Amino acid sequence: MFKDLDPILHSQLRLAIMSLLIGVKEADFSYLKEKTGATAGNLSVQVQKLKEAGYIEVVKQFKDNYPQTLCKITDTGISRFEQYVADLKAYLGQ
Amino acid sequence: MSEQQLSQQESLQLITEMIQKAKKSIHETGTSSILWGSAIAVCGLVNFAERQWQFSIGFDVWLLAMIAIIPQVWISVRESRERKVRTHTQVVLNNVWIVYGLSIFALVFYFNIVPGVTERLLAESGSQVFARNTTTGIETPFRSFIASSGSLLLLLYAIPTLITGLTHRFKPMIIGAVLCYGFFIASLFTDTRLDMLFNGLAAICNWLIPGLILRSLYLKEKAGRNV
Numbered sequence: 001m002f003k004d005l006d007p008i009l010h011s012q013l014r015l016a017i018m019s020l021l022i023g024v025k026e027a028d029f030s031y032l033k034e035k036t037g038a039t040a041g042n043l044s045v046q047v048q049k050l051k052e053a054g055y056i057e058v059v060k061q062f063k064d065n066y067p068q069t070l071c072k073i074t075d076t077g078i079s080r081f082e083q084y085v086a087d088l089k090a091y092l093g094q
Numbered sequence: 095m096s097e098q099q100l101s102q103q104e105s106l107q108l109i110t111e112m113i114q115k116a117k118k119s120i121h122e123t124g125t126s127s128i129l130w131g132s133a134i135a136v137c138g139l140v141n142f143a144e145r146q147w148q149f150s151i152g153f154d155v156w157l158l159a160m161i162a163i164i165p166q167v168w169i170s171v172r173e174s175r176e177r178k179v180r181t182h183t184q185v186v187l188n189n190v191w192i193v194y195g196l197s198i199f200a201l202v203f204y205f206n207i208v209p210g211v212t213e214r215l216l217a218e219s220g221s222q223v224f225a226r227n228t229t230t231g232i233e234t235p236f237r238s239f240i241a242s243s244g245s246l247l248l249l250l251y252a253i254p255t256l257i258t259g260l261t262h263r264f265k266p267m268i269i270g271a272v273l274c275y276g277f278f279i280a281s282l283f284t285d286t287r288l289d290m291l292f293n294g295l296a297a298i299c300n301w302l303i304p305g306l307i308l309r310s311l312y313l314k315e316k317a318g319r320n321v
Contacts, residue, residue: 012100012108019112024181031178035115064175085109091102 131302
């Protein structure tokens with residue numbers, strides 16, 4: 001039934017991450033953790049999967065001597081997200 | 095939250111919920127607005143008082159506006175450190191305010207340079223402008239100046255304020271900017287003394303009051319998050 005939906009996005013946490021990133025320029029890892037309520041380990045794994053798929057960019061840097069991970073949706077990520085929403089709407093007959 | 099599969103309805107619900115969460119997490123602290131509202135209000139009102147009651151505080155009060163850049167840099171650095179997310183709107187509005195800041199400095203530069211250049215160009219062409227006192231008939235060399243310079247400042251104040259207010263749909267800032275346009279029109283018909291009063295009042299309406307409202311909203315939301 002769901003075979004046509006993008007399997008990368010059709011998972012709760014990855015979809016939550018993409019939904020948060022779609023409306024912003026970039027977000028800190030701690031922001032994603034706070035908003036999704038996920039554990040750091042699980043979030044880190046899902047962020048990596050999205051990065052490997054080319055849906056997001058991940059920049060690791062130092063800010064005030066502390067490591068900071070910034071996540072940003074890519075053009076591919078935007079088009080895949082839009083396609084996913086369009087597919088969902090088609091399923092729901094909207 | 096896990097890697098579980100979702101139904102179509104659950105997916106759409108999750109997308110909506112996360113987009114709403116992202117929207118709610120955008121907080122303006124109002125600190126910069128309060129800083130500039132206070133600084134420009136003090137400069138405008140003190141300058142008006144000096145002209146109205148013929149006294150001098152011993153230095154150009156508008157230098158305070160230059161000094162206000164120092165705490166602004168500190169505020170910007172601190173807010174940048176605390177910020178966990180940057181929206182496209184924030185980036186665009188920051189750029190609008192940077193361009194505004196540059197334009198204000200360019201305009202102040204223009205106020206200081208153009209009169210001297212005008213006189214030099216006149217002198218080079220062998221001309222000099224005189225002003226004749228219609229009562230005494232005495233003529234004195236006319237010093238060139240930028241007429242109603244305060245009006246140009248008011249016009250410039252309103253632009254980024256209205257853009258910000260309309261973008262955030264923040265009524266106090268929209269009202270402040272509209273009032274600023276009103277002060278601009280009024281200042282076209284008044285002398286420099288009243289232009290300074292309008293500058294001070296515009297800073298209060300444009301930035302100080304909206305800044306205090308923003309600050310109050312920010313502190314309430316922060317307190318709500320900590321409960």
